[in-house]
Amino acid sequence: xxxxxxxxxxxxxxxxxxxxxxxxxxxxxxxxxxxxxxxxxxxxxxxxx
Amino acid sequence: xxxxxxxxxxxxxxxxxxxxxxxxxxxxxxxxxxxxxxxxxxxxxxxxxxxxxxxxxxxxxxxxxxxxxxxxxxxxxxxxxxxxxxxxxxxxxxxxxxxxxxxxxxxxxxxxxxxxxxxxxxxxxxxxxxxxxxxxxxxxxxxxxxxxxxxxxxxxxxxxxxxxxxxxxxxxxxxxxxxxxxxxxxxxxxxxxxxxxxxxxxxxxxxxxxxxxxxxxxxxxxxxxxxxxxxxxxxxxxxxxxxxxxxxxxxxxxxxxxxxxxxxxxxxxxxxxxxxxxxxxxxxxxxxxxxxxxxxxxxxxxxxxxxxxxxxxxxxxxxxxxxxxxxxxxxxxxxxxxxxxxxxxxxxxxxxxxxxxxxxxxxxxxxxxxxxxxxxxxxxxxxxxxxxxxxxxxxxxxxxxxxxxxxxxxxxxxxxxxxxxxxxxxxxxxxxxxxxxxxxxxxxxxxxxxxxxxxxxxxxxxxxxxxxxxxxxxxxxxxxxxxxxxxxxxxxxxxxxxxxxxxxxxxxxxxxxxxxxxxxxxxxxxxxxxxxxxxxxxxxxxxxxxxxxxxxxxxxxxxxxxxxxxxxxxxxx
Numbered sequence: 302x303x304x305x306x307x308x309x310x311x312x313x314x315x316x317x318x319x320x321x322x323x324x325x326x327x328x329x330x331x332x333x334x335x336x337x338x339x340x341x342x343x344x345x346x347x348x349x350x
Numbered sequence: 351x352x353x354x355x356x357x358x359x360x361x362x363x364x365x366x367x368x369x370x371x372x373x374x375x376x377x378x379x380x381x382x383x384x385x386x387x388x389x390x391x392x393x394x395x396x397x398x399x400x401x402x403x404x405x406x407x408x409x410x411x412x413x414x415x416x417x418x419x420x421x422x423x424x425x426x427x428x429x430x431x432x433x434x435x436x437x438x439x440x441x442x443x444x445x446x447x448x449x450x451x452x453x454x455x456x457x458x459x460x461x462x463x464x465x466x467x468x469x470x471x472x473x474x475x476x477x478x479x480x481x482x483x484x485x486x487x488x489x490x491x492x493x494x495x496x497x498x499x500x501x502x503x504x505x506x507x508x509x510x511x512x513x514x515x516x517x518x519x520x521x522x523x524x525x526x527x528x529x530x531x532x533x534x535x536x537x538x539x540x541x542x543x544x545x546x547x548x549x550x551x552x553x554x555x556x557x558x559x560x561x562x563x564x565x566x567x568x569x570x571x572x573x574x575x576x577x578x579x580x581x582x583x584x585x586x587x588x589x590x591x592x593x594x595x596x597x598x599x600x601x602x603x604x605x606x607x608x609x610x611x612x613x614x615x616x617x618x619x620x621x622x623x624x625x626x627x628x629x630x631x632x633x634x635x636x637x638x639x640x641x642x643x644x645x646x647x648x649x650x651x652x653x654x655x656x657x658x659x660x661x662x663x664x665x666x667x668x669x670x671x672x673x674x675x676x677x678x679x680x681x682x683x684x685x686x687x688x689x690x691x692x693x694x695x696x697x698x699x700x701x702x703x704x705x706x707x708x709x710x711x712x713x714x715x716x717x718x719x720x721x722x723x724x725x726x727x728x729x730x731x732x733x734x735x736x737x738x739x740x741x742x743x744x745x746x747x748x749x750x751x752x753x754x755x756x757x758x759x760x761x762x763x764x765x766x767x768x769x770x771x772x773x774x775x776x777x778x779x780x781x782x783x784x785x786x787x788x789x790x791x792x793x794x795x796x797x798x799x800x801x802x803x804x805x806x807x808x809x810x811x812x813x814x815x816x817x818x819x820x821x822x823x824x825x826x827x828x829x830x831x832x833x834x835x836x837x838x839x840x841x842x843x844x845x846x847x848x849x850x851x852x853x854x855x856x857x858x859x860x861x862x863x864x865x866x867x868x869x870x871x872x873x874x875x876x877x878x879x880x881x882x883x884x885x886x887x888x889x890x891x892x893x894x895x896x897x898x899x900x901x902x903x904x905x906x907x908x909x910x911x912x913x914x915x916x917x918x919x920x921x922x923x
Contacts, residue, residue: 302575302576303576303577305577306390306572306575309390309576309577313394313398313575313679313683314680316398317675317676318676321669321672324672324673327665328365328666
């Protein structure tokens with residue numbers, strides 16, 4: 302593994318991991334006040350099991 | 351306007367469902383193979399550029415159009431196009447959003463059955479040392495001859511095809527929240543957990559065979575991630591041809607000592623920047639982003655249509671994209687190629703396609719690995735989970751279209767789709783020799799049509815609806831703001847880049863141009879010669895007829911749907 306390889310690996314993996322963690326943190330933070338579980342209403346469909 | 355029957359129960363649910371749709375075999379098998387083939391550094395630059403200018407923007411377009419279609423009471427691509435463009439022909443622009451997922455499902459479920467079958471055989475100890483994995487694959491999948499795969503033992507794919515069919519239709523019948531969302535909420539965290547366990551095992555492999563010290567994990571990671579690889583080239587017919595890739599720069603002196611003395615061999619190492627001049631590298635990187643994120647598939651647009659009216663799409667789209675990228679780059683990129691290199695060396699990795707890497711090379715790697723039976727089982731269960739979340743997503747656009755187009759209930763639409771996809775899977779299952787039927791449908795439907803659909807979506811958003819209104823729709827209810835530069839990117843850069851890549855793709859894979867201006871050579875590829883001319887393949891021709899039949903059937907369904915929707919429009923007016 303060359304120094305260029307390490308830089309490539311760390312930048313690529315670091316970028317996608319940071320982006321994923323940031324997005325998940327924003328989603329989880331947002332959904333706390335969202336009370337999604339109360340808002341969901343799924344009307345009964347006689348065709349459904 | 352029809353009443354909205356179903357919505358996602360949570361924001362996380364739709365994000366995991368879209369991410370589950372995107373994360374598939376390509377993340378763990380196709381991406382690492384391409385990155386290693388084209389030299390990590392240059393490939394990753396092209397890959398991230400493609401992510402920024404086609405991946406993320408097209409995702410946002412699909413999420414926005416889907417949510418807007420859902421607001422209008424439509425969940426299928428033809429219905430959404432009809433509701434957005436208010437034109438009697440517009441619904442036909444959306445038929446690709448039905449054909450693509452339904453036809454891909456026909457063969458994808460077959461590959462999903464391989465994953466489950468390999469997991470079962472790994473658990474049963476049938477994938478141990480001494481097995482001829484090439485022969486096992488040919489027997490299991492029926493690649494050795496037509497009709498050979500229709501058998502139902504543990505070493506055959508048959509029983510697993512039936513199991514995955516029942517599983518998929520059971521969950522799709524349960525609906526959005528109790529089916530798709532439930533599966534994805536369990537499968538996605540489980541998949542990431544399993545991948546992390548395998549990653550830990552791979553990174554602690556060290557040097558398993560002391561007689562081959564160069565085959566160690568550092569060199570394995572280097573083979574995947576080093577910006578450029580030294581290669582041995584040989585002069586053949588006045589052209590330099592790569593004959594061997596050198597695993598590590600440390601080994602160059604040893605290779606130099608072995609070079610032919612007549613000047614017919616040389617060692618070269620192109621820099622990452624020089625590699626970026628290769629159009630094939632851009633084609634591979636952009637194609638990987640495109641197929642990996644499932645853009646143009648018809649899935650995101652349908653999934654987003656089940657969101658609530660003011661649910662955010664900017665953050666949700668970015669989160670689903672980032673989840674896919676995490677699985678692909680941070681997990682797939684560190685597992686597959688380094689593990690294969692450590693046990694089999696560079697020669698074992700180079701030139702392997704997605705199936706070769708996943709079903710020939712990796713079973714051999716696990717057979718050589720300590721506790722390999724356990725890790726092989728975990729790996730193939732991981733692939734199966736990745737496949738099942740994707741295959742479920744391919745059914746929902748079809749269900750939605752049949753429900754709202756033919757005005758029928760879920761039970762009837764599931765039954766009709768079951769028959770249609772069942773016929774298709776049986777076709778692919780029967781014509782299994784060299785996987786010709788699968789390959790033909792994958793190329794013309796799973797590749798060419800995706801480009802066309804994505805281009806239609808972007809042009810509809812940026813030019814049909816208009817950037818001002820489109821941008822405003824994108825940001826309704828948004829929790830983060832998309833960078834303003836994307837107004838320009840979406841309007842000009844994305845369509846141009848998409849059309850350029852599509853043109854390059856056709857030039858390479860259909861017309862067979864050698865990308866040389868000084869000595870241009872056009873040699874139509876197998877996808878063309880299989881259909882016309884002396885070398886025509888009857889199975890490929892039947893596959894094209896089958897595709898034609900599906901297109902006609904979809905056009906017929908869409909015509910019927912048009913009448914239903916016209917009546918609905920009059921009622922609601």
